[in-house]
Amino acid sequence: MPLLLAVLMASPLSQAEDLVAVAIVDGGIPAPLTSVPGSPDRGRLIVRDISKASCLICHAMPIPEEPDHGQIGPPLEGIGSAYSVPELRLRLVDPKAINPETLMPSYYRIEGLTGVLARYAGTPIYTAQEIEDVVAYLATLKAD
Amino acid sequence: MRFLVLLVGVVSAGLAASAFSRAQEADPTPTPRSGYEFMAPQTQALQDDDFVNPAFFSVEAGERLWSTPMGSEGLSCASCHEAAETSMAGVAARYPQYDPDVGGLVNLEGRINQMLTKEMGAEALAYESEALLGLTTYVALQSRGMPMAVDIEGPARPYFEAGRDYFFTRRGQLDLSCSQCHDGLAGQKLRGDTISQGQINGFPIYRLLWNSTASRHRMFAWCNTSLRAEPEAAGSETYLALELYLAWRGGGLPMESPAVRR
Numbered sequence: 001m002p003l004l005l006a007v008l009m010a011s012p013l014s015q016a017e018d019l020v021a022v023a024i025v026d027g028g029i030p031a032p033l034t035s036v037p038g039s040p041d042r043g044r045l046i047v048r049d050i051s052k053a054s055c056l057i058c059h060a061m062p063i064p065e066e067p068d069h070g071q072i073g074p075p076l077e078g079i080g081s082a083y084s085v086p087e088l089r090l091r092l093v094d095p096k097a098i099n100p101e102t103l104m105p106s107y108y109r110i111e112g113l114t115g116v117l118a119r120y121a122g123t124p125i126y127t128a129q130e131i132e133d134v135v136a137y138l139a140t141l142k143a144d
Numbered sequence: 145m146r147f148l149v150l151l152v153g154v155v156s157a158g159l160a161a162s163a164f165s166r167a168q169e170a171d172p173t174p175t176p177r178s179g180y181e182f183m184a185p186q187t188q189a190l191q192d193d194d195f196v197n198p199a200f201f202s203v204e205a206g207e208r209l210w211s212t213p214m215g216s217e218g219l220s221c222a223s224c225h226e227a228a229e230t231s232m233a234g235v236a237a238r239y240p241q242y243d244p245d246v247g248g249l250v251n252l253e254g255r256i257n258q259m260l261t262k263e264m265g266a267e268a269l270a271y272e273s274e275a276l277l278g279l280t281t282y283v284a285l286q287s288r289g290m291p292m293a294v295d296i297e298g299p300a301r302p303y304f305e306a307g308r309d310y311f312f313t314r315r316g317q318l319d320l321s322c323s324q325c326h327d328g329l330a331g332q333k334l335r336g337d338t339i340s341q342g343q344i345n346g347f348p349i350y351r352l353l354w355n356s357t358a359s360r361h362r363m364f365a366w367c368n369t370s371l372r373a374e375p376e377a378a379g380s381e382t383y384l385a386l387e388l389y390l391a392w393r394g395g396g397l398p399m400e401s402p403a404v405r406r
Contacts, residue, residue, distance in 0.1 A: 050335065053318060053372075057335050068336030072329060096319075103329075105318045115315040115373045125317060 028086025043137025206282025346403025
């Protein structure tokens with residue numbers, strides 16, 4: 001039975017897109033959130049963009065031109081071999097569906113949050129397309 | 145067998161109660177370490193030398209104000225308190241505290257403003273104004289090296305508990321609590337920055353990022369905003385409660401104001 005995570009909801013305070021409903025199946029989200037396929041090149045830019053609260057803040061990544069990588073989460077080198085695309089997508093969209101205690105934010109979920117700054121209220125951290133782009137990039141990070 | 149399980153349960157509950165007597169069950173509160181320890185050597189060097197520490201511009205402003213009459217009563221701080229070096233020694237280390245006249249918590253900024261408005265016939269100074277930062281920093285300096293020690297018992301207790309709840313509540317779009325980073329991850333790297341314990345013994349600090357002296361509450365607001373959470377107003381009851389919890393959490397740390405932080 002698929003679990004509906006995102007409630008369709010428009011925020012009057014922002015021009016946010018309505019959240020796409022996502023369904024968890026067998027520990028992953030098999031269906032892409034957008035019709036435009038994710039771009040690994042765009043994803044590689046997003047993961048290092050500090051203004052997007054992105055991966056590199058907490059994770060080491062195979063991006064040698066960036067000097068400072070976070071140490072909070074596990075290194076992401078080889079993550080594309082460890083997890084399938086649906087599993088990667090769930091780990092970005094809502095890692096708390098797997099482990100409620102995780103520090104990692106849910107990048108495409110707006111419920112269950114407390115005291116969100118008004119300009120972010122009702123919007124997920126990533127857009128649906130950014131989720132797809134980052135998933136596409138992470139899938140390229142194969143173990144040697 | 146069932147008895148044994150029960151016994152183990154009772155014993156471990158007893159252990160937990162004694163091991164975590166600082167607070168509730170499974171309190172992750174670490175042994176306090178000042179933010180100084182998490183700074184780069186060049187930042188520590190700025191703090192180590194009063195002649196290069198930029199916060200001493202605030203100290204000097206506060207020192208001038210200390211003996212400047214303010215308000216309709218014609219009084220300065222020094223009119224009653226005389227030399228701050230003696231009268232204010234150790235005072236900042238005991239704030240915030242419960243004040244029965246206010247019916248709530250008062251921190252050092254609040255006490256200074258209370259003196260100005262109630263005793264001196266002056267207007268309250270705005271939070272983060274040069275004058276209030278100056279007086280706060282000058283008074284806090286008189287406690288340098290003394291252990292932070294606030295009273296959380298009696299009427300202060302509910303405020304302490306509210307502050308602790310705030311510290312452990314996830315908030316903002318990033319859905320993180322203060323505790324998750326400042327208890328659990330202190331010393332680790334968030335990109336190029338080292339996460340500190342979030343101790344407040346150095347405030348008011350000179351913050352390099354802001355090129356200015358800054359209060360504890362300004363830092364709380366910055367932390368909230370970093371999590372994409374709505375900040376509270378400086379001087380608000382919520383931030384006063386958080387300040388009391390943090391002062392207790394760092395109990396025993398020597399006061400460092402004016403510290404230098406990145």
